[in-house]
Amino acid sequence: MAEQCEMIVGYLVPHRCGNPALGKCVECGRGFCEEHLTDSPKGRICLADLQGLDQPIALPLTAATFSQADIDTFNRASTFDSDDDRAGDMFADLS
Helix, strand or coil: CCCECCCEECCCCCEECCCECCEECCCCCCEECHHHEEEECCEEEEHHHHCCCCCCECCHHHHCCCCHHHHHHHHHHHHHHCCCCCCCCCCCCCC
């Protein structure tokens, strides 16, 4: 399971949720935080699967415009942002 929630959040600057992943979605198997998982009769399900989305994106209208390459870019950027050395960061986190 991923250590960080895999949900893409943010409207102007999409990025991975910064919360730790606490469980897996029974539908897609991705790791999500408590905020992005909900209980269902089948088990815990992520908000994206609950809304019928293919990608783990919190905003359904935005989800339609992202490709898998976009999601991969958000994940790579999220890994870069998680570094402890923030002296080199050029942009502030607005979330």
